[in-house]
Amino acid sequence: MEIIEKAPAKINLGLDVLYKREDGYHELEMVMSSVDLADHLSFEPLNKNQIVIESNKAFLPSDQRNNVYQAAAIIKERYGIDEGIKITIKKNIPVAAGLGGGSTDCAATLRGLNRLWGLHLSIEEMIDIGMHVGTDVPYCLYGTTSFIAGKGEIVKVLKPMPPCWVILVKPRLSVSTRKIFQQVDTRRITHPDMKNLAAAILRQDYSAMLQYMGNSLEDVTITKHPIIQQIKTRMVKYGADTALMSGSGPTVFALCQKQSRAKRIVNGVKGFCDEVYMVRTLG
């Protein structure tokens, strides 16, 4: 029997870093949503008691460095599963981009193995395993517009964000989330208002949502990579309602409501950046 799971990319409509915690991580408040750009994972039983990872991207690790491998290994150990598994990842989400690719693959693996092995794991158990792999995994397990707090483990589902077009632009550079957090000085960064952002989404108020969107990490990443600011400026010039960096970057996303305008933005950034996606929000 083969099982398929879809793993959608996330965007940060908002990200605020409150303070550095004693455990070295940062206390966050975020609002995340998912878009219809997704990896596809398939799960097949193996005769040998092994975890085998295959993917369409040669540069992705296939051993314990892969988030998918880590999730499968924890499940096998915790629940004493003596069965082998082959997991094939069709990677469509850009890697190390701020779009949560590794975390969403991990969440899809928890869902897939839960089904395949009939484990009946609760969402709390899956969140507990997921937090050992990545702090965006709890959100990805829900995968629907949410307010997130703590290190990433507290998820409060909101309503779906008001539907619109999302244009994703990934400049040709990779950003280390850990290094960006190391450079954050919480007294000097901006602190976007996540509670009002969540309230705007609950009211389905598109213009208030735009007003409260913001990302505390943007200035830190832009200082290292000014091209991110150039992409933002270009997208607004071509008609975006707003343009913001996702996560720790470097991907920038723009929002707009009209398809014709979304196409104009895509044409305006193509040539400047070659990795451009025009997608919809997920309901």
Ligand SMILES: C[C@](O)(CO)[C@H](O)COP(=O)(O)OP(=O)(O)OC[C@H]1O[C@@H](n2ccc(N)nc2=O)[C@H](O)[C@@H]1O
């Ligand atoms: C910045 C975000 O993309 C926002 O969505 C995520 O919080 C990052 O999630 P991720 O890519 O799954 O990253 P993780 O592997 O969990 O964390 C990478 C590194 O970011 C830093 N980190 C992450 C989350 C957090 N609440 N505080 C932190 O300081 C830590 O140094 C950690 O080692």
Ligand SMILES: Nc1ncnc2c1ncn2[C@@H]1O[C@H](COP(=O)(O)OP(=O)(O)OP(=O)(O)O)[C@@H](O)[C@H]1O
């Ligand atoms: N299944 C996977 N998909 C993508 N990256 C993976 C995976 N497993 C491990 N990695 C590693 O994780 C690192 C970060 O990749 P990922 O795409 O998750 O970053 P990201 O989009 O910036 O995440 P976030 O937005 O949560 O910070 C890369 O160096 C990559 O090699």
